[in-house]
Amino acid sequence: MIEEIEKYNPREEGSTIWINIPSNKLHEILKKLKEIGFEHLSMINITDWIDKDVFEIGYFLWSSKYKKNIVVKTEIDRENAKIKTSSDIWNESAAIHERELHELFGVEFEKNNDLAPLFLEDWKEKPPFRKDFDWHEYVRKNYYDNNNEREKAYFDKNVTKN
Amino acid sequence: MKEKDLFLYELxxxxxxxxxxxxxxxxxMDGEKIVEARADPGYLHRGFEKLMEYRSPIQNAVLSDRICVLEPLSWNLVHAEVVDKxxxxxxxxxAKYIRVIMAELTRVQSHLIWxxxxxxxxxxxxGFKIAIGYRDYILDLFEMVTGGRVYPAGYIRPGGVRWDFPDGFKNKCNEVLEKIEKGMASMDKILFKNHTFKLRTKDIGILNKKDVSILGATGPVARASGIKMDVRKDDPYEIYDNLEFEVPVEDEGDAYARFMVGREEVNQSINIIRQALREMPEGSISVKIMPFGKMKxxxxxxxxxxxxGEAGMYMVSNGKSVPYRVKIRGPSFLHLIPVLQHLLVGSQIADVPLIHWSLNHCPADMDR
Structure with a gap:
């Protein structure tokens, strides 16, 4: 096991190690992991835990030296969600994941200077991958007509509950 | 605006x-030379990660086909694996052998499109007609096994596979592999060893070894730059640790090296399929699953x-019948944005399509 993460109660399953760390330690630990050989950042994920009012951010790393995946997770407040960028550690490969997540979840990655919209065009609503974005409502408002015989069914709440 | 900038134009x-x-x-562009490149994805953004939050794993297995049209079975496989876990x-x-055979056939047909x-x-x-023509033989196999030529409708699904290989599959598959080998031999002659093709692809779009992890390149793109990384060897899944195969690596990092890595991978995949067909045991092909039951x-x-390249999936379940969150890592997301932007700067306009295609990209798995 890797000693840098020992004190955070790592959980090992197969070739993957999972750790949860406080958000103020995140940058420091990611940096250390990169230094000891976790050179490949597979992806960054955000899970919207709306009931707990937090975003969980996960970094998926791979080391060819240790032959291990590490998933480093931390939680940040949902309101005014901000976290320091990891693009100074994994450069462009981290920056592009952050750009995507900024668009889809609205999380601010501080000091990442390229958070321009990526997939969506002229998007003015709430970030669409958040759990409180009601896409049924959005689609009804923008694409369906209540007076149209064929599209009426979409306005029936019993049909489109979910 | 500087006086010099007046000569720049946008293409x-x-x-x-x-x-x-x-x-x-x-x-x-500055004349024929590229000074800046900015990727603009999103034309195929369908939001699979969100769509999957509303569907049970068995429905998601079918949905996962659509992540990349060029290799649907690979995405079936990664989805099935994450739910299995x-x-x-x-x-x-x-079932593991069947999964591997189908995944490797997918790799071969995807490389042929490439x-x-x-x-x-x-x-x-x-060259296009020969490659796509030979690919059709593999699609015949897919039709025979899954019922669909391109989309297998979630053939590789959580718990195993949907149904067993039909009678006569083994022989037919061996015949197809022989045909593909023949096809690749003629591709060698007319494409890979062709002097003009070499002139067009050598020394363009060079990706240095040190830039591979910076830009997040994986798969054939990373291997053509001298990085020996392959999830099948490094972090084996299914039955890959029982199989013997090589991971082809080239050092040049140019477009030609990437094609040659892909070329050799076809040989290795054929080799893997033959081994798997030979060693495939009898037995059941799936565990019992509850298609619409609650997830753990x-x-x-x-x-x-x-x-x-590396395809990844992360899934969170909170005990409902649908996942709470799914995150998908598409290899082309990295290849088409940071890697392509990096490779295009400084190259000539005539080389753009070649650099672009040498990355073996799929806009569908980039946008997801």
């Missing part, structure tokens, strides 16, 4: 260019070596 490559796929990259399914040995499209990018139509609470992460 859109895509989204309606035969070489680009549904993808647009904005290129700033959450649910704790112990996959029967025979070589075909490359031929078009070099203005060489014959928990999280899992799976990654596989798809034809274009």
């Amino acid at each position: 859109p490559f895509g989204p309606a260019h035969s070489g680009s796929g549904n993808f647009h990259v904005k290129i700033i 959450i649910m704790g399914y112990d996959i029967p040995e025979r 070589f075909g499209a490359t031929s078009i990018a070099t203005g060489f139509d014959t 609470e928990g999280e899992a992460y799976a990654r596989i070596e798809a034809a274009r």
